[in-house]
Amino acid sequence: MVGFGKIMEMGQKLQKRVEELQEELENIEVSGSSRGGLVTAIVDGKGSIRQVRIGKALANGKDEEILEKLIVAAVGDAQQKASKISKKKMKKITGRLPIPLPGLGL
Secondary structure (H helix, E strand, C coil): CCCCHHHHHHHHHHHHHHHHHHHHHHCCCEEEEEEHCCCCEEEEEECCCEEEEEECCCCCCCCHHHHHHHHHHHHHHHHHHHHHHHHHHHHHHCCCCCCCCCCCCC
């Protein structure tokens, strides 16, 4: 049987690894696009928007409503990809533990 001290030590190691992963995710860039790249959104591994690129074909000021919809689609695509990366990396360090883990900011 594993003692309480050992469980606490394992929890502290896991928390450190999770903190390291969160820092790593902040440094990852994931891009998503819509309409074949007319609008591209770049997010970090946590899904926070870093940049939006608008193709010259749309930047004429005439198609504002279409442009807005394409931006939303591109950002959604990038955020979905970032979420998959985050979950995959988190699974590697937490193994079979259920996520979210209370107290670890997940």
